[in-house]
Structure formats: structure tokens, C-alpha cells
Amino acid sequence: MSTAMNFGTKSFQPRPPEKGSFPLDHFGECKAFKEKFMKCLRDNNFENTLCRNESKEYLECRMERQLMAQESLEKLGFKDLMDEKSEAKKNL
Amino acid sequence: RSRGSRRRTLTSPGPDSHSRARPDLALAGAGSGARALCPGCHGGVWARQPSWRPRSSNPFTREQEQEWRRRNRTVLTYVAAAAVGMIGASYAAVPLYRLYCQTTGLGGSPVAGHASDQIETMVPVKDRIIKVTFNADVHASLHWNFRPQQTEIYVVPGETALAFYKAKNPTDKPVIGISTYNVVPFEAGQYFNKIQCFCFEEQRLNPQEEVDMPVFFFIDPEFAEDPKMAKVDVITLSYTFFEAKEGHKLPVPGYN
Numbered sequence: 599m600s601t602a603m604n605f606g607t608k609s610f611q612p613r614p615p616e617k618g619s620f621p622l623d624h625f626g627e628c629k630a631f632k633e634k635f636m637k638c639l640r641d642n643n644f645e646n647t648l649c650r651n652e653s654k655e656y657l658e659c660r661m662e663r664q665l666m667a668q669e670s671l672e673k674l675g676f677k678d679l680m681d682e683k684s685e686a687k688k689n690l
Numbered sequence: 691r692s693r694g695s696r697r698r699t700l701t702s703p704g705p706d707s708h709s710r711a712r713p714d715l716a717l718a719g720a721g722s723g724a725r726a727l728c729p730g731c732h733g734g735v736w737a738r739q740p741s742w743r744p745r746s747s748n749p750f751t752r753e754q755e756q757e758w759r760r761r762n763r764t765v766l767t768y769v770a771a772a773a774v775g776m777i778g779a780s781y782a783a784v785p786l787y788r789l790y791c792q793t794t795g796l797g798g799s800p801v802a803g804h805a806s807d808q809i810e811t812m813v814p815v816k817d818r819i820i821k822v823t824f825n826a827d828v829h830a831s832l833h834w835n836f837r838p839q840q841t842e843i844y845v846v847p848g849e850t851a852l853a854f855y856k857a858k859n860p861t862d863k864p865v866i867g868i869s870t871y872n873v874v875p876f877e878a879g880q881y882f883n884k885i886q887c888f889c890f891e892e893q894r895l896n897p898q899e900e901v902d903m904p905v906f907f908f909i910d911p912e913f914a915e916d917p918k919m920a921k922v923d924v925i926t927l928s929y930t931f932f933e934a935k936e937g938h939k940l941p942v943p944g945y946n
């Protein structure tokens with residue numbers, strides 16, 4: 599938090615998260631998915647674009663175990679992944 | 691004639707025993723000429739020196755002096771009113787400024803109507819890669835091991851990203867912590883949107899417990915269009931954990 603008492607300079611205003619806070623995963627139920635995601639990140643030089651499938655799976659795990667409010671994945675920004683999946687299904 | 695009799699009581703004892711005991715009052719009687727110049731002053735035995743006395747003895751300039759005195763008083767009243775008005779305005783400025791910032795969205799304050807269906811429709815800006823580095827801090831009184839699980843992650847605006855922090859409670863008692871965050875540079879903070887995280891709510895860790903704490907965020911695609919952000923390639927997200935005590939309120943964002 600900025601402590602400089604300058605009137606007029608922009609100070610940082612923390613904002614609450616849009617969907618609130620994640621409940622803590624006390625029992626490590628989604629730890630396997632997290633490990634998969636972290637491994638993917640390490641393998642791909644920490645590029646998020648290449649590991650979006652793993653992050654989607656982690657969030658799905660949370661939603662299944664009531665550790666996250668159920669939400670359609672499009673609303674979480676995974677629309678392109680959903681479109682890809684439906685396209686792949688169509689082509690099959 | 692009465693004045694003359696009073697003067698005589700100064701030197702010789704007389705029936706008027708007041709004046710002998712109170713010589714200053716006798717003096718007031720002696721200075722009777724002053725009473726004519728000071729019509730507003732209370733005359734009589736208890737009269738003191740008047741507070742203001744015109745300097746000139748000329749009646750015409752005396753009037754002018756009175757006129758000046760009146761004008762000075764008017765000016766002084768106006769100046770005092772202006773000073774009080776300034777102080778009042780400085781107190782009123784705080785809520786007014788807040789209102790102004792909320793309506794115009796300047797200074798990075800939250801703009802009303804930031805809908806979450808923006809996430810659905812936003813298009814990633816693939817040619818602008820931003821490095822997000824992570825920092826974790828803990829307040830001195832909180833004995834948790836709190837650290838990020840990745841030092842950095844490369845994202846593009848418009849794409850949602852997941853990152854993890856890890857916290858461990860090495861003590862033998864359950865501890866409740868609450869965290870806040872900070873984004874550097876400050877101007878990039880308005881584009882940094884957290885969909886879900888672990889901040890601003892109390893998180894309880896049992897003894898010897900270790901948990902993963904995810905942060906799900908994205909950078910607003912408008913970041914790529916802001917000329918002020920053209921040189922910004924690194925954004926640092928910093929979380930700080932405090933111990934949540936009874937009755938201690940962490941300043942939660944929002945105007946309450």
C-alpha cells in the first residue's frame with residue numbers, strides 16, 4: 599500500500615475480487631490438478647497460454663468439490679477452449 | 691456644580707465617604723471631559739477608560755475616522771467569513787472528490803458497471819505479452835510461511851490466468867489470517883482484474899496445515915490500447931497476510 603501522503607498522485611486502490619474468495623482446499627482435493635498445472639507451467643517456460651487446459655481442469659475440479667461456485671466455463675474466459683472441444687466433437 | 695463638589699472630596703473629608711475609599715472613582719469624576727467624546731461609554735462613578743477613542747479633536751475628521759472604523763469592521767467581517775468558508779470547503783471536498791472519482795472513474799477507482807460478462811466476450815491481444823511476477827509478504831506478527839509457487843507467469847491481456855500461492859501454519863495453534871494485495875505499477879492496477887482469489891476474507895489454517903491458494907485473474911484488453919501502458923511489460927502482484935484479530939478491521943476496499 600502506498601504510504602506517501604502526496605495529494606494528487608495516484609495511489610493504489612485495491613479492489614475486491616469479482617467472484618469473491620476461494621474457499622481453502624483444506625483436504626488437498628484438487629492438489630493433483632494443481633501439480634499438473636504447475637508442471638505444465640515449468641515445462642512451457644511459465645507461459646499461461648499453453649497451460650490453459652490444465653487451469654480449466656483445476657477449476658472444474660474445484661467446482662465439483664464445492665470449493666468454487668458453479669459457473670459456466672465461458673464466463674471464466676475459456677470460451678475458446680470450449681469452442682475447440684465442440685469443434686473436435688463435431689469433426690469426430 | 692456637582693462636579694465641583696466631587697473634586698473637593700479629593701482633598702478634604704466630606705460626607706461622601708465612597709470617594710475617599712475609592713480614589714480611582716474620583717479620578718473618573720475628574721476626567722469628565724472624556725465623557726463628552728465617548729457617547730457610547732457608560733458614564734458615572736464606575737466609568738473606566740473607553741476602549742477606543744478618536745485620535746483627532748477636529749469633529750470633521752472624527753466622523754471620517756468613525757467611517758473608516760466602520761469600513762474596517764466590514765472588511766474584517768468579510769475576510770473572516772471567507773476564512774471560515776475555506777475551512778468548510780476543505781472539509782466538504784473529501785466526499786465531493788470521492789463522488790467525482792466514482793462517476794468519472796479517474797484515479798483507478800472502480801467504475802460502476804464493470805460487468806463479468808465482459809470476460810465472456812473479451813478477445814485476447816496475442817501480440818502483447820506481459821510478465822506477471824509474484825511477491826508474498828507476511829506481517830511480522832503472523833508466523834506463516836507464505837510464498838508464491840511460481841516466480842513469474844507470461845500472460846496476454848484478455849486471457850484468464852491461474853497462479854498459486856502456498857501457505858503453511860507451522861505453529862501449534864489455529865491461526866486466522868487475512869490478506870490484501872498490491873499491484874505495481876499503480877496505473878496498471880486498474881487493468882488488473884481478479885476474478886477470484888483469497889484476499890480480504892479471513893482464512894483459517896489449522897496447526898501444521900499447508901494449503902494452496904489460487905488466484906484467478908486477467909488483464910483487461912484495454913491495457914493494450916492505453917498509451918500510458920505502452921512501456922509496461924512487467925506487472926508485479928504482491929500479497930501481504932496479516933493476522934486477523936478480534937475487533938481488528940482490515941480496511942476492505944469499497945466506500946462504506
